[in-house]
Amino acid sequence: MTIARRDLLKAGGAVIVSFAALRSAKAFALHGDEDGVGLRGADGKPVDPASVDSFLAFHRDGTVTVYTGKVDVGTGLRVAIAQMAAEELGISARQITLVDGDTGLCPDQGGTGGSTGLTRGGADVRQAAATARQALIALGATRLNRVASDLTIADGEVRPRNGGAGVAIASLIGDKRLAIAVDPKAPLRDPASYTSVGQPIPRPDVPAKCTGRHVYVHDFALPGMLHARVIRPPSLGATLVSVDEASVRGIPDVGVVRAGGSFLAVVSADEWAVVRAAAELKATWSDARTLPGSEGLERWTRSAAIERDQAVVTRGDAPTAIAGAAKTLAATYFWPFQSHASLGPCCAVADIKGDGGTVWSSSQGTHGLRANLSKVFGLNPAKVRVVFLDGSGSYGTNGGDHVAADAVLLSKTIAKPVRVQWSRQDETAWDPKGPQQLLDLRAGLDGNGAIVGWDTEMWLPSQAPGARALLAADAAGLAQEHGQGAGAITQNGDPPYACANARVLVHWVKETPLQLSNLRAPGKIANVFAVESFTDELAAAANADPIAFRLARLTDPRAIEVIRRTAERFDWDTRPSPRRQRQSGGALIGRGLAYMRYKQAENYVAMAMEVGVDPQSGRIAVSRVVCAHDCGLVVNPDALKNQIEGCIVQTLSRALHEQVTFDRARVTSVDWASYPILRATGSPAIDVILIDRRDQPLLGAGEAATAPVAAALANAVFDATGVRLRTVPFTADRVKAAISRSSTDVAAKLR
Amino acid sequence: MASYAFRLNGRAVSAESWDPAQPLLYVLRNTFSLRGVKFGCGLGQCGACTVMLDGKAVRSCQTRIDRAAGHTVTTIEGLGTVAAPHRVQAAFVAEQAAQCGYCTNGMVMTAAALLAQTAAPSDEQVKQGLAGNLCRCGTYTRIVRAVARASRA
Numbered sequence: 087m088t089i090a091r092r093d094l095l096k097a098g099g100a101v102i103v104s105f106a107a108l109r110s111a112k113a114f115a116l117h118g119d120e121d122g123v124g125l126r127g128a129d130g131k132p133v134d135p136a137s138v139d140s141f142l143a144f145h146r147d148g149t150v151t152v153y154t155g156k157v158d159v160g161t162g163l164r165v166a167i168a169q170m171a172a173e174e175l176g177i178s179a180r181q182i183t184l185v186d187g188d189t190g191l192c193p194d195q196g197g198t199g200g201s202t203g204l205t206r207g208g209a210d211v212r213q214a215a216a217t218a219r220q221a222l223i224a225l226g227a228t229r230l231n232r233v234a235s236d237l238t239i240a241d242g243e244v245r246p247r248n249g250g251a252g253v254a255i256a257s258l259i260g261d262k263r264l265a266i267a268v269d270p271k272a273p274l275r276d277p278a279s280y281t282s283v284g285q286p287i288p289r290p291d292v293p294a295k296c297t298g299r300h301v302y303v304h305d306f307a308l309p310g311m312l313h314a315r316v317i318r319p320p321s322l323g324a325t326l327v328s329v330d331e332a333s334v335r336g337i338p339d340v341g342v343v344r345a346g347g348s349f350l351a352v353v354s355a356d357e358w359a360v361v362r363a364a365a366e367l368k369a370t371w372s373d374a375r376t377l378p379g380s381e382g383l384e385r386w387t388r389s390a391a392i393e394r395d396q397a398v399v400t401r402g403d404a405p406t407a408i409a410g411a412a413k414t415l416a417a418t419y420f421w422p423f424q425s426h427a428s429l430g431p432c433c434a435v436a437d438i439k440g441d442g443g444t445v446w447s448s449s450q451g452t453h454g455l456r457a458n459l460s461k462v463f464g465l466n467p468a469k470v471r472v473v474f475l476d477g478s479g480s481y482g483t484n485g486g487d488h489v490a491a492d493a494v495l496l497s498k499t500i501a502k503p504v505r506v507q508w509s510r511q512d513e514t515a516w517d518p519k520g521p522q523q524l525l526d527l528r529a530g531l532d533g534n535g536a537i538v539g540w541d542t543e544m545w546l547p548s549q550a551p552g553a554r555a556l557l558a559a560d561a562a563g564l565a566q567e568h569g570q571g572a573g574a575i576t577q578n579g580d581p582p583y584a585c586a587n588a589r590v591l592v593h594w595v596k597e598t599p600l601q602l603s604n605l606r607a608p609g610k611i612a613n614v615f616a617v618e619s620f621t622d623e624l625a626a627a628a629n630a631d632p633i634a635f636r637l638a639r640l641t642d643p644r645a646i647e648v649i650r651r652t653a654e655r656f657d658w659d660t661r662p663s664p665r666r667q668r669q670s671g672g673a674l675i676g677r678g679l680a681y682m683r684y685k686q687a688e689n690y691v692a693m694a695m696e697v698g699v700d701p702q703s704g705r706i707a708v709s710r711v712v713c714a715h716d717c718g719l720v721v722n723p724d725a726l727k728n729q730i731e732g733c734i735v736q737t738l739s740r741a742l743h744e745q746v747t748f749d750r751a752r753v754t755s756v757d758w759a760s761y762p763i764l765r766a767t768g769s770p771a772i773d774v775i776l777i778d779r780r781d782q783p784l785l786g787a788g789e790a791a792t793a794p795v796a797a798a799l800a801n802a803v804f805d806a807t808g809v810r811l812r813t814v815p816f817t818a819d820r821v822k823a824a825i826s827r828s829s830t831d832v833a834a835k836l837r
Numbered sequence: 838m839a840s841y842a843f844r845l846n847g848r849a850v851s852a853e854s855w856d857p858a859q860p861l862l863y864v865l866r867n868t869f870s871l872r873g874v875k876f877g878c879g880l881g882q883c884g885a886c887t888v889m890l891d892g893k894a895v896r897s898c899q900t901r902i903d904r905a906a907g908h909t910v911t912t913i914e915g916l917g918t919v920a921a922p923h924r925v926q927a928a929f930v931a932e933q934a935a936q937c938g939y940c941t942n943g944m945v946m947t948a949a950a951l952l953a954q955t956a957a958p959s960d961e962q963v964k965q966g967l968a969g970n971l972c973r974c975g976t977y978t979r980i981v982r983a984v985a986r987a988s989r990a
Binding site for chain 1: 854855856859860863866867871872873874875876877878879880882883885912913914916917918919922926929930933934935936937938939940941942945963964965967968969970971972973974975976977978979980981
């Protein structure tokens with residue numbers, strides 16, 4: 087950052103820089119947007135995370151723009167960060183406009199994942215705002231001729247604590263930059279005095295979303311832009327042999343683009359023309375059969391080559407303790423590959439000129455994407471800007487980075503702005519997937535039902551460092567990294583209950599059939615499914631009520647409170663599972679509970695569920711869910727409840743319906759018929775209890791409530807039917823077969 | 838190129854298309870810049886592209902432009918605005934019944950058509966009515982509550 091000396095003004099210990107053009111420049115008109123929403127120009131604005139004015143711009147009218155590298159993927163991050171900043175700045179959150187994920191304007195705060203949106207993204211902004219608050223008070227002291235310690239900041243002005251005339255923040259700094267370093271020690275407001283944080287302030291994006299005015303990346307257009315569809319190979323790893331361009335000659339104004347190797351696309355100014363051309367273009371591809379097939383994937387996973395073993399938890403000597411236990415149990419759990427299955431297939435627009443340009447993307451990590459795109463496509467990162475625009479919810483890394491690469495390669499190749507829209511089949515088949523997870527659990531109980539040893543073995547795909555390979559670059563034969571990351575997938579593999587001897591041993595499997603990425607609450611949904619289902623198995627073996635069994639083995643008061651509050655609200659009937667008496671009429675009714683502490687270090691979540699199981703069809707209906715949730719300090723209770731409700735419904739969908747299928751050549755679950763998700767008719771009544779702890783740090787809460795869902799569901803089904811479901815998804819056919827197997831077992835025992 | 842005349846959000850309009858089978862979805866988004874209507878699957882499976890044709894909710898990805906000719910089309914932009922929202926839109930805002938909002942177009946349009954048919958549906962009827970509209974974020978609970986609120990407005 088270089089600033090001309092004459093533009094500097096030193097006042098009250100703060101450096102103010104004249105900068106008239108801070109207000110958003112409407113550099114790009116959005117076509118067809120009646121309300122005239124525009125995008126910002128970069129304007130030389132600083133983005134160094136060490137500087138206050140990288141995060142905050144104060145305007146003459148008293149409003150403030152907040153810049154953050156974290157992005158709002160429908161989670162309410164925008165309003166929550168605005169509230170955190172507003173609190174320190176003594177203004178209303180409604181006076182804040184938030185700009186997220188534009189690499190030209192926003193500091194790099196890492197990708198939006200791992201529930202770090204507020205814990206890092208919001209905390210950085212809050213510290214910058216606290217620093218600004220100190221500087222504003224110092225400026226106000228000079229202006230008011232008072233000592234700083236007499237002053238406070240509230241309602242948009244610096245004013246004496248004991249009353250008297252104040253001075254508006256806007257008049258102290260409006261439309262100039264506050265060019266000071268973020269002070270990591272700048273004091274934060276006492277949470278007891280919060281007026282903005284903790285309020286259910288409505289999200290600013292919702293009115294435009296409900297009236298069709300919100301601009302998604304899908305809706306962004308540039309003059310002279312061409313629409314494109316990329317033709318993916320019919321088999322994973324197939325190469326392009328030949329293209330019959332005559333096959334699309336009947337469609338007006340369509341161009342066929344080959345960009346090296348096997349990268350094939352159709353382009354046109356007319357979107358419908360490229361949709362038709364993509365369907366009708368005849369191309370010949372090599373044959374490829376690289377996949378093991380999803381049928382029998384559990385066996386494949388168990389017998390696959392192992393790269394290395396890693397004990398991620400070791401307390402005492404679990405194998406020996408289990409060997410000497412009075413009673414031992416063992417069970418195997420399996421979770422299949424799943425897709426992010428974003429409702430809107432990914433889209434991106436790129437305008438590449440020479441070695442630079444702009445990319446409009448819904449990536450959850452725009453700075454990282456800029457670095458990778460630059461490296462792979464030979465661009466100068468200093469000349470590349472990635473602008474975040476909302477996408478369809480992504481829940482991790484969906485196809486968004488891939489489609490951005492498609493657009494960059496095409497725009498670079500044909501020297502025009504290009505919009506690439508993936509098809510439904512592209513998105514469901516080609517988004518990087520959440521991996522399959524195989525878990526073997528063993529535990530030993532002593533004569534009193536104490537857990538003396540617990541051993542979890544998990545088979546997981548090995549994680550290779552580096553950027554995830556971009557489909558376009560692989561197809562075009564460009565050199566790139568082939569990192570394989572799926573997130574922190576080993577966490578929550580050990581029980582949160584008293585147990586002197588515990589081990590979690592990971593067998594890192596060398597190969598993965600499909601490309602991986604982080605899918606919401608990576609790994610932890612399946613791990614908690616296994617651990618909390620198995621805990622219920624132990625409770626049943628000890629003939630104990632599932633909640634009583636858990637509470638007897640917990641000491642953390644926050645853990646105990648979420649379970650107790652859930653049980654109370656649910657009106658839990660205390661007794662061992664399964665329910666012994668058959669119910670009259672059709673469905674078997676049961677209740678189940680699961681508890682976990684996210685990453686064993688963050689949110690406490692307990693969840694109880696009531697289900698009805700139709701033994702004839704095997705269909706499971708979830709009627710109600712109660713969830714008590716403690717994520718420390720609550721920033722926006724309504725936005726948080728929305729996230730928790732979504733976590734519950736989405737994970738019910740994953741547990742009941744979802745499984746990526748593939749044969750030897752390709753993914754075969756490619757649309758909503760072959761990859762079904764939960765519908766409105768399957769959504770339960772949900773009752774969320776928020777435990778707001780103002781004396782505790784806030785914790786990211788966009789995914790924690792997903793983790794106990796599958797276990798609570800499986801435990802409820804066990805309570806209803808006596809059948810233990812250990813493989814996801816719990817499809818009607820699978821449940822029906824399990825129930826019929828179990829009745830055969832019972833009949834055999836009776837004979 | 839053939840021209841297709843219809844009423845769109847209260848105005849008489851006409852659109853040219855080289856292909857009579859071009860889905861209304863692309864005509865609305867690209868010819869008329871009405872981008873509230875969303876592409877979700879192009880297969881009639883998800884409901885993100887729902888618009889009203891003569892007051893009935895239809896999938897614009899499955900409605901040919903020659904089929905829309907001579908009829909009345911309403912999009913979410915025609916239903917209401919941020920300043921003057923339709924009661925369904927106002928209820929969705931009041932209930933904060935969105936996360937990413939990509940399904941919201943279809944949910945709002947289907948709900949508005951449902952309420953025009955059934956003034957005071959039960960929650961079960963609302964769920965049935967919205968069964969063809971998928972939401973990946975899992976906001977069904979709020980959406981059902983919003984439709985109930987709109988029915989009382």
